[in-house]
Amino acid sequence: MIKKIAAILLTAWVGVLYGQQTAQTPTQTPTQTPTQAITNPPIAPAASAVTPATTAATATAASAKKFDAVAATQTFMNRLQGEARAKSDAYDEGGYWLLLWNLLYGLAVAWLLLSMGISARIRDFVEQRTRHKNLQTLFYVLAYVPLTALLTLPISFYEGFYREHQYDLSNLSLMKWLGEAGISLGVDMVITGIAVTGLYAILRRLPRTWWAWGAMAGAGFIMLLIMAAPVFISPLFNTFKPLPAGPIRDDILSMARSNGIPVDNVYYSDASKQTKRVSANVNGLFGTIRITLNDNLLNRTSPAEIRAVMAHEMGHYVLNHGIKHTVAFTLILFGGLLFIKYSWEWAAAHFGSRFGVRSISDPAGFPLLAALFSIYIFLATPVYKTVIRTAEVEADIFGLNAAREPDGFAEAIFKLSEYRKLEPGIAEEFIFFDHPSGYNRIYSAMRWKAENLKY
Numbered sequence: 001m002i003k004k005i006a007a008i009l010l011t012a013w014v015g016v017l018y019g020q021q022t023a024q025t026p027t028q029t030p031t032q033t034p035t036q037a038i039t040n041p042p043i044a045p046a047a048s049a050v051t052p053a054t055t056a057a058t059a060t061a062a063s064a065k066k067f068d069a070v071a072a073t074q075t076f077m078n079r080l081q082g083e084a085r086a087k088s089d090a091y092d093e094g095g096y097w098l099l100l101w102n103l104l105y106g107l108a109v110a111w112l113l114l115s116m117g118i119s120a121r122i123r124d125f126v127e128q129r130t131r132h133k134n135l136q137t138l139f140y141v142l143a144y145v146p147l148t149a150l151l152t153l154p155i156s157f158y159e160g161f162y163r164e165h166q167y168d169l170s171n172l173s174l175m176k177w178l179g180e181a182g183i184s185l186g187v188d189m190v191i192t193g194i195a196v197t198g199l200y201a202i203l204r205r206l207p208r209t210w211w212a213w214g215a216m217a218g219a220g221f222i223m224l225l226i227m228a229a230p231v232f233i234s235p236l237f238n239t240f241k242p243l244p245a246g247p248i249r250d251d252i253l254s255m256a257r258s259n260g261i262p263v264d265n266v267y268y269s270d271a272s273k274q275t276k277r278v279s280a281n282v283n284g285l286f287g288t289i290r291i292t293l294n295d296n297l298l299n300r301t302s303p304a305e306i307r308a309v310m311a312h313e314m315g316h317y318v319l320n321h322g323i324k325h326t327v328a329f330t331l332i333l334f335g336g337l338l339f340i341k342y343s344w345e346w347a348a349a350h351f352g353s354r355f356g357v358r359s360i361s362d363p364a365g366f367p368l369l370a371a372l373f374s375i376y377i378f379l380a381t382p383v384y385k386t387v388i389r390t391a392e393v394e395a396d397i398f399g400l401n402a403a404r405e406p407d408g409f410a411e412a413i414f415k416l417s418e419y420r421k422l423e424p425g426i427a428e429e430f431i432f433f434d435h436p437s438g439y440n441r442i443y444s445a446m447r448w449k450a451e452n453l454k455y
């Protein structure tokens with residue numbers, strides 16, 4: 001369960017900062033190494049970097065008096081039809097359901113640990129080993145995390161391995177996937193161990209105001225985690241290097257300098273060992289903040305697309321989305337701990353004695369606490385998705401103005417459509433989308449183009 005909480009909170013939190021730009025191009029095989037990709041293709045001017053379909057849109061624009069942004073957007077929509085469109089929609093819609101299945105599965109695991117007395121027995125076991133309260137909590141967590149990782153393995157395997165291969169998005173073998181799951185488990189034990197030990201220390205000392213102190217401590221801890229992630233966590237999974245020399249690097253670094261970003265903050269990663277998705281992101285905070293593009297982006301997209309995507313990421317950096325999201329998510333965490341405070345009383349009154357949980361500060365009740373928090377996060381889905389999506393709109397606009405590559409941006413966004421639903425309904429986008437829909441993002445690029453072509 002804590003894995004779920006950590007996943008939701010950290011995915012929300014870190015993922016927010018990542019501002020991920022992901023896409024997949026299964027028809028292309030990566031034939032170039034990143035270095036080749038950087039050194040070989042010259043920086044193409046915007047007009048020559050567009051693909052045939054976009055060239056058609058450009059030609060339409062030239063022949064017509066005014067470029068029609070809606071028609072140009074529709075041209076993109078028409079490029080993904082039939083089976084490919086159904087597959088893209090299915091991947092995304094399956095993800096909506098996974099939010100629910102993950103919640104229900106996690107609740108079932110919590111019920112199992114509590115109702116069978118497993119959680120209380122772990123508590124009794126650690127109490128016999130040490131009288132130190134913090135150590136009791138820590139040892140409880142070090143038993144709880146691997147146990148829940150094992151119990152949730154079926155759904156983790158389905159979501160992280162089977163489904164990704166089903167949709168041809170993963171490059172990981174089963175052994176490699178299990179290896180990475182093992183590393184994640186180790187990271188999870190350290191992070192959860194510290195976080196939960198700290199939370200229970202606050203619960204014991206401040207029984208009335210723990211939720212407020214807990215939220216503040218939680219915000220501080222998550223900021224530390226985000227700062228540490230690029231230095232200590234990400235390198236456990238991938239290699240990050242400064243961009244190799246070449247015209248693409250020159251171009252990206254020039255764009256970085258012109259937007260006030262220190263040039264040593266642009267890196268690339270070997271993400272192709274895990275995924276086929278094209279991706280770039282911003283991660284870290286304060287001194288560790290950096291922009292990273294992955295080797296799939298270097299290998300599988302045009303220079304215009306790379307420029308457009310990197311300008312979007314630079315938008316996250318320049319617009320300080322990291323720190324703004326930290327504030328927003330601290331407020332969401334406040335709400336979550338208040339939700340636990342009130343729902344705990346109800347749940348403890350109904351089930352407390354049956355579960356052998358003495359009070360809210362008893363670690364044996366942690367599965368219940370985690371279950372309540374996961375219900376809150378599930379209900380708050382549209383809130384945190386909207387916080388993230390709003391920043392993505394800002395980064396899109398920033399990127400269009402900085403790179404001046406509307407066609408490159410639209411092409412890059414179109415590539416996301418192979419696993420992101422292009423045209424969701426309004427409510428669907430509001431509830432589930434942490435980036436604007438493909439339609440809206442491509443339209444924003446075409447609108448930019450229409451308004452800038454008139455000069």
Ligand SMILES: [Zn+2]
Pocket residue numbers: 018019020021312313316392395
């Ligand atoms: Zn973004």
